Amino acid sequence: MKRSPSPTWAPRYSYSDALVNDLCAVAEARARVELLPLPADESLRLRHAAYQRSTRSSTRIEGNPLDDQAMRVAIAAADREGSKAEQEVRNYWRALDHVEEWAQGSNPLSEAWIQELHAVVIVRGRGRRRQRTPLVDTVSRRIEFAPPTPADVGLLMQQLCQWWQASERLPPLIRAGLLSHRFISIHPFPDGNGRCGRLLATASLWRSGYAFRGFLSFEEWFAADREAYYGSLQLGCPVDFYEGRHDPDHSPWLEYFAAVLQRAAADLAERAQALQARQEPPVPHPWEGLDRRSQQLLTRLRARVAAGQEPADQFKPTELEEWFAVSSTTAQDWLHQWQEQGLLEPARPGQRIRTWQLREPWQQWVLGQPLQRE
Secondary structure (H helix, E strand, O other): OOOOOOOOOOOOOOHHHHHHHHHHHHHHHHHHHOOOOOOOOOHHHHHHHHHHHHHHHHHHHHOOOOHHHHHHHHOOOOOOOOHHHHHHHHHHHHHHHHHHHHHHOOOOOOHHHHHHHHHHHOOOOOOOOOOOOOOOOOOOOEEEEEEEOOHHHHHHEEEEEEEHOOOOOOOHHHHHHHHHHHHHHOOOOOOHHHHHHHHHHHHHHHHOOOOOOOOOOOOOHHHOHHHHHHHHHHHHOOOOOOHHHOEOOOOOHHHHHHHHHHHHHHHHHHHHHEEEEEEEEOOOHHHHHHHHHHHHHHEEEEHHHHHHOOOOOOOOOHHHHHHOOHHHHHHHHHHHHHHOOOEEEEEEOOOOOEEEEEEEOOHHHHOOOOOOOO
16 A cells, blocks of 8 residues: 655664674774875776776666676767667766765755756656656566655655755764665666666765775675675565555665675775885875866776777867866866866867877876776
């Protein structure tokens, strides 16, 4: 029987010893990663590797068939051509940039912003779903989840955003885990809900100070055991949203989510520690002083290195427009700002600049040898 949504959303959960231990372990790993002085080029490589793994893993959870090299090529491309699978990975990378911009700002979480995020993930088919279409297993044709009716989605999304805005005192992992799970349960869009739900977890963690310098990727740990991931999302509830998923005990999901984050954070801290050990004494890295957009540009160019594109450190203004979905005027403004800051220079002197390239030392760091796990 369909039940009307409650006036507010108050998630139910409890703290087990395992959950508390994982929360503490993630906080300890975060402190190690945030404070480690890293070799001059490793921050860029760690950031690129995290973006690469997040994009690859989150799209594969949804069945993207591209292999690793095809994904690298698709990410590095600066156009809207190609297959649906190639567009999916390009869109997810753009969405990570979109999430980072929001996380570094102060705008509250809202359904309008979530719709913007969804429009980046799914360029076509924007907007809420208009039908209550159940999720069906592609092999068995068995219904796996029946989401709430479209008539209830608006109120449920409003409640979710209001809850998140009022939950600043919660541990960041609890806050992010609940936001992601509830959004996926509401299932407001016809497609892309899983990807958006994982991006919302990232957005919440980053806004709450758990960005790990942009080096953390947890989606790969979900993708490594999709059955466990989907099983944890279901919480053992009936398939119909109104028969338990509307007000479940979230404790099992939070224990799973925190355990995944703990493994991802511990792995990152170990790798960062190993990289730091190569360098004695530590040398300050100018990467940390770059603004968000400059870091995103360098990460984009690092993706070209991973894809084997040459020359990887050169690009046209039209490619910049496509990467960041900006106008030609905005792209030109950015290019001249980067030239003044010493980040870029024209690839060939002349009155009309058709191609730009990185200046040293950024060129050397972007073109350096890739990490094994990139």
